[in-house]
Amino acid sequence: MLRGRGERGAVEQDEEEQLKKLWPKIKPYIPEKGQRAIDAHGVSEVDSDGDLVTTLVEGRKECAFTVFDEKGIALCGVEMAWKDGAIPFRKPISCHLYPIRVVKLKEHDGLNYHKWPICKPACTCGAKLDVPVYRFLKDALVRAYGQEWYDELEVIHTEWEKAPKRKK
Numbered sequence: 001m002l003r004g005r006g007e008r009g010a011v012e013q014d015e016e017e018q019l020k021k022l023w024p025k026i027k028p029y030i031p032e033k034g035q036r037a038i039d040a041h042g043v044s045e046v047d048s049d050g051d052l053v054t055t056l057v058e059g060r061k062e063c064a065f066t067v068f069d070e071k072g073i074a075l076c077g078v079e080m081a082w083k084d085g086a087i088p089f090r091k092p093i094s095c096h097l098y099p100i101r102v103v104k105l106k107e108h109d110g111l112n113y114h115k116w117p118i119c120k121p122a123c124t125c126g127a128k129l130d131v132p133v134y135r136f137l138k139d140a141l142v143r144a145y146g147q148e149w150y151d152e153l154e155v156i157h158t159e160w161e162k163a164p165k166r167k168k
C-alpha cells in the first residue's frame with residue numbers, strides 16, 4: 001500500500017539489507033524514475049527525524065518503489081515482486097502494518113491508528129463489512145507480533161465487544 005505523496009515507509013536495518021540484496025530482482029517492477037532514484041541514492045535514506053526510510057523519487061513526491069497502474073492507483077513494487085514469487089520479502093513491516101503506526105515505548109510497542117482522509121473509502125467499506133482494522137491487518141500483525149499475540153487480541157476484542165459501552 002502506498003502511504004501518499006511524499007510518504008514512504010520506515011525501514012528496519014535488516015530490511016534495508018534485504019532490499020539491497022533483492023534490488024536486482026525488484027528493479028524490473030519499478031518505473032524508470034524510481035529506478036533512477038534507487039540507483040543514485042540506494043534503497044533507503046535518513047529523513048529529517050533521523051529515521052531510516054525508503055528513498056523518494058526525484059521531486060520528493062512518492063516512494064521510489066511505487067508503481068502506478070493504468071487507473072493511477074499506487075501499488076508497491078516490492079510487493080508486486082513478492083506476489084510474483086520473484087522475492088521472499090513482502091515489503092517493510094511499517095508499510096505492511098499501515099494504517100497502524102508503531103510507537104516504541106519504554107517496554108512495549110504502542111499501536112496507533114493513523115487517520116488519513118484518503119483512506120476514508122476503505123474505512124467505509126470495512127465498516128459495512130464489519131471488519132475492524134486489526135483484522136484487516138491480520139497478516140501484518142502476525143508477521144510483527146506472532147500468532148499467539150494475535151489470537152489473544154481476538155479474545156480481548158470479543159470481551160470488549162461484550163462489555164457495556166459508556167454513553168458518549
Ligand code: SF4
Pocket residue numbers: 001002003007008009054063064065066067075076077078079091092095096
Ligand atoms: S515500500 Fe512499498 S508500501 Fe512501502 S512506501 Fe514504498 S511503495 Fe509504499
